[in-house]
Amino acid sequence: MAQISPTKRKNRPLTLSSGDAFQPFRYSVGRFGSKFLVALRDEKKFLAVKCGECSRVYSPPHPLCGPCYKKMDQWLEVGPLGTLTTFTILRFQFIDPETGQKKPVPYGYGFIKLDGSDTNFQHFVSLESGEDLHIGMRVRPVFEETRTGDIRDIRHFEPVPGD
């Protein structure tokens, strides 16, 4: 191996990256996640489960209530409207782990508390309306025309006009 002079080594970049990545992984969403995604895909409905012990409502649903550690099996529908509880606006591109591609910026990403749920749902929030995002803003989901049983069946949430 050829030696590099100290001067050339000093001016050499330490890291080179195209910024592109291919992420060919798949994972199981489980029985509760499957039921949730099928309802989104087929009926544009948000399902949740309620804890029989503390009455906390989870959407997306989980098999166990965290604080009570009780199995949950009381299914109900929540949303589709919700309230933005926190958000950020992304202005720097990075690789979306769901697609392996860079998403065009800027875009919003927020926690949405669907009506009837006690937990937050995380998703993209559209900036297309030009309305400034704010905590407490009422939002609604925008679904893709062709849905595949993936969380991306929801394109994003958007502000509810006139709310």
Ligand SMILES: [Zn+2]
């Ligand atoms: Zn509970």
